[in-house]
Amino acid sequence: MSLAALPLTIIPFILYNLLMILGVDLKGSMVGEGITMMSGGTWIFTWGDLLLLIGMVVLFIEIVKATYTGTASMIDHGLSMVVFIAFLVEFLLVSQASSSTFFLLMMAALIDVIAGFTIGIRVAKRDIGFGAGDH
Numbered sequence: 001m002s003l004a005a006l007p008l009t010i011i012p013f014i015l016y017n018l019l020m021i022l023g024v025d026l027k028g029s030m031v032g033e034g035i036t037m038m039s040g041g042t043w044i045f046t047w048g049d050l051l052l053l054i055g056m057v058v059l060f061i062e063i064v065k066a067t068y069t070g071t072a073s074m075i076d077h078g079l080s081m082v083v084f085i086a087f088l089v090e091f092l093l094v095s096q097a098s099s100s101t102f103f104l105l106m107m108a109a110l111i112d113v114i115a116g117f118t119i120g121i122r123v124a125k126r127d128i129g130f131g132a133g134d135h
Helices: 010-022 047-065 071-093 100-128
Strands: none
Touching: 010 047, 010 071, 010 100, 047 071, 047 100, 071 100
């Protein structure tokens, strides 16, 4: 199994759990200092915000990966479902995971599953030539 078959949505899942084990406050703990904006307001970037940013980047990469066909992509789709189920179980059963940050990361994993299968079916349909002329 190649690394291309591993769903990248596992990265924010592992990072969230690592930060949770280390006792980092994902809602209030800032990654760095607040940045004063030209408007006079202060932009505060929390650990939860960083995880969401990582989740969005990973989701984009996963959607691009879904356009490729092959054995690795089928394994990736199956493992993406496992990652989503792990997110869901942890969200429901672990009190520290009951946050908006974790919920949004879980939704990114769900979008990865749905988009992966949808795009994969569409690409396979195009490659095989079913429904020629149907768009």
